[in-house]
Amino acid sequence: MTLPDPGPYPGLRAARAARSPRSSFQAMWRDLAPIGRHAGSGGYRRYAWTGADAECRAWFREQAEARGLAYEVDRNGNQWAWLGDPLAGDAVVTGSHLDSVPDGGAFDGPLGVVSSFAALDELRDRGVEFAKPFAITNFGDEEGARFGLACVGSRLAAGQLTAEKARLLRDGDGVSLPQAMEAAGYDPDAIGPDPGRLARIGAFVELHVEQGRALGLTGDPVGVASAIWPHGRWRFDFRGEANHAGTTRLVDRRDPMLTYAQTVLAARREAELAGGLATFGKIVVEPNGVNAIASLVRGWLDSRAADQDTLDAVVTGIERAAREHAERAGIDVEVVRESFTPVVEFQHALRDELCRVLGKRVRGRRTTDDTGCDIPVLGTGAGHDAGILSASVPTAMLFVRNPTGISHSPAEYAAEDDCVAGVIALADVLEGLACS
Numbered sequence: 001m002t003l004p005d006p007g008p009y010p011g012l013r014a015a016r017a018a019r020s021p022r023s024s025f026q027a028m029w030r031d032l033a034p035i036g037r038h039a040g041s042g043g044y045r046r047y048a049w050t051g052a053d054a055e056c057r058a059w060f061r062e063q064a065e066a067r068g069l070a071y072e073v074d075r076n077g078n079q080w081a082w083l084g085d086p087l088a089g090d091a092v093v094t095g096s097h098l099d100s101v102p103d104g105g106a107f108d109g110p111l112g113v114v115s116s117f118a119a120l121d122e123l124r125d126r127g128v129e130f131a132k133p134f135a136i137t138n139f140g141d142e143e144g145a146r147f148g149l150a151c152v153g154s155r156l157a158a159g160q161l162t163a164e165k166a167r168l169l170r171d172g173d174g175v176s177l178p179q180a181m182e183a184a185g186y187d188p189d190a191i192g193p194d195p196g197r198l199a200r201i202g203a204f205v206e207l208h209v210e211q212g213r214a215l216g217l218t219g220d221p222v223g224v225a226s227a228i229w230p231h232g233r234w235r236f237d238f239r240g241e242a243n244h245a246g247t248t249r250l251v252d253r254r255d256p257m258l259t260y261a262q263t264v265l266a267a268r269r270e271a272e273l274a275g276g277l278a279t280f281g282k283i284v285v286e287p288n289g290v291n292a293i294a295s296l297v298r299g300w301l302d303s304r305a306a307d308q309d310t311l312d313a314v315v316t317g318i319e320r321a322a323r324e325h326a327e328r329a330g331i332d333v334e335v336v337r338e339s340f341t342p343v344v345e346f347q348h349a350l351r352d353e354l355c356r357v358l359g360k361r362v363r364g365r366r367t368t369d370d371t372g373c374d375i376p377v378l379g380t381g382a383g384h385d386a387g388i389l390s391a392s393v394p395t396a397m398l399f400v401r402n403p404t405g406i407s408h409s410p411a412e413y414a415a416e417d418d419c420v421a422g423v424i425a426l427a428d429v430l431e432g433l434a435c436s
């Protein structure tokens with residue numbers, strides 16, 4: 001097959017010349033590596049609708065076009081690269097996201113997108129025929145690092161976030177989502193549910209770096225997802241009184257920083273007691289002066305648990321502690337739930353199909369749990385576009401081993417051999433789902 005000239009983009013020549021999943025993967029990984037990487041931290045700052053995001057999007061488009069795929073952007077700014085007729089229905093779709101958390105790692109998101117293109121290269125090298133339409137996607141703003149809400153692109157498409165609510169989102173500088181989209185050359189008036197598009201998808205498979213050490217412990221390069229924990233984000237506003245740090249007696253202070261600190265400790269305690277997770281990882285302080293008592297401390301709680309009752313217990317306990325401490329210290333506290341994602345159980349039929357296909361490579365190795373799967377089947381506390389889409393589309397996930405389990409950090413890592421194993425596994429799965 002003849003592919004279009006790759007033009008000035010250097011990595012595309014390598015991609016076109018790729019003859020193995022490893023070299024295909026390596027070429028794309030090299031191209032993507034410098035985009036949005038902060039020289040000081042070594043982490044990625046690829047936030048929605050910024051310059052780094054635009055560069056990632058340009059990279060996606062060039063990869064699509066270099067492979068002769070039909071490129072399109074949907075009404076919510078998600079990118080698609082199609083092989084076959086997008087309107088025919090029963091499409092097999094794979095992909096992930098390219099944006100990052102602040103100082104994120106290289107793998108969370110990009111591993112899934114790069115592996116998707118590499119898996120297509122592998123399938124073409126195998127000479128298989130596609131019997132169904134096939135697409136690779138890059139969902140916009142998965143991490144919610146800029147506007148505070150995760151999975152904006154997939155939530156909008158699935159009707160889990162209304163256009164009206166999305167238009168109210170603002171970043172830390174007060175820039176609204178519509179302003180940011182417009183500045184990036186996208187039409188914010190177009191955003192909204194996309195049920196017709198989702199109805200034409202027969203299966204969505206997202207490959208992702210594991211964000212834990214389960215595969216490191218079992219010794220498997222690749223696993224299959226079972227479920228995503230319920231999780232959400234809550235904003236805690238503690239309001240006190242600004243005053244002079246050098247002249248205000250301790251007894252006269254209404255210092256919201258103290259109440260915030262007590263709430264952070266309570267979060268840890270409640271999470272330990274209930275067996276869930278609770279994290280305050282982001283904070284805004286006003287007036288933020290070293291010699292002034294704060295007037296406002298705004299902290300964001302991220303909480304997750306294996307089941308809804310546990311999550312409720314953790315968050316209720318933290319809120320109760322915050323209110324008790326606030327009352328004693330004369331601090332006003334307001335708690336707002338900014339986002340919530342209920343538990344996701346991935347479709348068993350598709351999960352079992354992945355296990356059947358992947359089990360052929362490891363047949364007889366062992367059965368890991370009551371799914372009867374020959375490779376590990378894992379739950380996760382991390383959110384994904386696949387979780388959002390699972391309400392509308394049969395959806396499954398593959399995880400690639402992360403030896404340290406570290407994620408949302410520059411130290412996030414997966415060995416190249418495992419990444420290549422992930423590409424082969426994804427290709428096997430896609431071949432089973434899409435090819436005759």
Ligand code: GLV
Nearest residue numbers: 143381382383384
């Ligand atoms: C996304 O990575 C999340 O789980 O926060």
Ligand code: MN
Nearest residue numbers: 101108143408
């Ligand atoms: Mn992430």
Ligand code: MN
Nearest residue numbers: 108109142208
């Ligand atoms: Mn991710």
